Amino acid sequence: MTDSENIPLHFSSQSDIDEIENLLHISVDPVPLAAGAGKPSSAPPATIPVSSSPPLPPPQQPPRSVDASTSAASSGLTGFGPAHTTLTEPVWATLKRDLLQVVNNLRTVVFPNPYRKDSDVALRDWDLWGPFFFVIFLAFILSYSAAADRAKVFAVVFAVLSAGAIVLTLNVVLLGGSIIFLQSLSVLGYCLFPLDIGASICMAKDNKIFRSIIVLLTVAWSSWAVYPFVSTAVPPSRKALAVYPVLLLYVSMGFLVLANN
Amino acid sequence: MAEEENYSNPLTALFHVLFKGSAIAFYILCSFFINSFIIQFVVTVFLAALDFWVVKNVSGRILVGLRWWNEINDQGESVWRFESLDRESLERMNKKDSWLFWWTLYLTPVVWLALGIVAVIKFNFDYLLIVGMCLSLSAANIIGFTKCRRDAKKQIQSLASQVVTAHVASRLQSALNFV
Numbered sequence: 001m002t003d004s005e006n007i008p009l010h011f012s013s014q015s016d017i018d019e020i021e022n023l024l025h026i027s028v029d030p031v032p033l034a035a036g037a038g039k040p041s042s043a044p045p046a047t048i049p050v051s052s053s054p055p056l057p058p059p060q061q062p063p064r065s066v067d068a069s070t071s072a073a074s075s076g077l078t079g080f081g082p083a084h085t086t087l088t089e090p091v092w093a094t095l096k097r098d099l100l101q102v103v104n105n106l107r108t109v110v111f112p113n114p115y116r117k118d119s120d121v122a123l124r125d126w127d128l129w130g131p132f133f134f135v136i137f138l139a140f141i142l143s144y145s146a147a148a149d150r151a152k153v154f155a156v157v158f159a160v161l162s163a164g165a166i167v168l169t170l171n172v173v174l175l176g177g178s179i180i181f182l183q184s185l186s187v188l189g190y191c192l193f194p195l196d197i198g199a200s201i202c203m204a205k206d207n208k209i210f211r212s213i214i215v216l217l218t219v220a221w222s223s224w225a226v227y228p229f230v231s232t233a234v235p236p237s238r239k240a241l242a243v244y245p246v247l248l249l250y251v252s253m254g255f256l257v258l259a260n261n
Numbered sequence: 262m263a264e265e266e267n268y269s270n271p272l273t274a275l276f277h278v279l280f281k282g283s284a285i286a287f288y289i290l291c292s293f294f295i296n297s298f299i300i301q302f303v304v305t306v307f308l309a310a311l312d313f314w315v316v317k318n319v320s321g322r323i324l325v326g327l328r329w330w331n332e333i334n335d336q337g338e339s340v341w342r343f344e345s346l347d348r349e350s351l352e353r354m355n356k357k358d359s360w361l362f363w364w365t366l367y368l369t370p371v372v373w374l375a376l377g378i379v380a381v382i383k384f385n386f387d388y389l390l391i392v393g394m395c396l397s398l399s400a401a402n403i404i405g406f407t408k409c410r411r412d413a414k415k416q417i418q419s420l421a422s423q424v425v426t427a428h429v430a431s432r433l434q435s436a437l438n439f440v
Contacts, residue, residue, distance in 0.1 A: 124332075124333045136307075151298035155302070
């Protein structure tokens with residue numbers, strides 16, 4: 001490919017190279033960079049190596065805020081990780097990154113940790129995979145042990161949960177709150193995790209009292225998990241108006257779990 | 262130029278089409294074999310979601326060199342980010358690959374829309390749930406990639422004009438130095 005040798009590097013490529021060299025001083029091994037630094041922005045024609053290591057040392061945090069689209073091309077290369085890391089990474093790296101994201105989001109939202117109250121940090125990298133799985137799981141469990149028409153129960157639970165999440169988000173927005181639509185869907189979905197656990201435990205035993213206790217505990221857990229996210233999103237005078245429907249949704253799901261036999 | 266004749270990424274192209282096609286096929290054929298709506302729903306929507314992930318993260322990158330995602334910035338606002346390979350690589354992309362990519366991307370929601378109309382006519386409103394989910398997943402990908410492509414083109418143009426102005430400026434300077 002002698003042509004590519006003669007094509008002068010792009011204006012932005014030079015800053016790419018500078019960026020990468022800066023990263024070199026921060027990260028460890030310069031050797032793999034030597035191969036990649038020469039032409040960082042002209043990736044080989046679309047043959048992504050799936051099993052070999054990425055050409056650049058993998059960034060310590062997921063590569064964010066680095067691409068040339070939102071600001072001028074020359075000055076847009078801020079942040080850690082040059083723009084083309086995610087474009088040329090192997091498939092397994094993408095998959096692993098997404099799975100880790102789901103686990104992290106779950107841990108942040110549902111389990112106690114110091115970052116929960118800080119809504120800036122808490123669900124920055126929202127994703128909808130976790131909520132998707134939790135909703136399907138809950139609907140499946142509820143329909144599995146349903147006495148009546150199973151398909152109907154499944155469809156109803158799924159529709160109620162997804163429509164409910166959308167409506168609740170709209171509620172917050174209309175109350176004058178500042179919330180991002182998809183992020184809020186993500187939060188409401190992740191907070192279904194305790195109910196999932198409760199439903200699976202309830203499948204094991206049929207004792208009414210046992211089930212009531214489990215459902216009570218898990219609904220309380222869900223509500224505790226979701227409260228900071230919703231209440232910080234609306235002005236303080238409207239807090240109750242925003243939080244109440246969410247709690248109502250989770251309580252009714254709890255009733256559905258309880259009523260199942 | 263042997264690569265003009267064939268796909269340069271046949272495996273990726275296969276996966277790109279595989280999940281879409283199997284979701285549609287499963288939806289259509291399932292009602293003949295399996296009588297359970299739940300299984301049909303879960304499998305179809307799962308295949309559609311897998312397809313969404315594959316297109317967004319794998320075939321978009323490999324076949325057309327584009328990537329889009331959404332981030333929350335420091336002010337708490339949602340920002341759509343687009344990423345694309347630079348112009349040389351974009352032009353070196355296999356034409357057949359990108360033809361396949363864009364055509365199947367746009368064709369899928371049309372098929373789902375037709376299936377949705379069929380479901381309405383048959384009064385199977387439960388199935389509209391499935392169709393709705395698959396439609397929204399395909400629509401998300403279409404919007405993301407179309408915006409990304411437009412953004413990449415804009416970027417290339419602005420880069421080109423920057424290079425030209427830088428060149429002109431340096432020429433001017435060297436010309437002035439001689440004076």
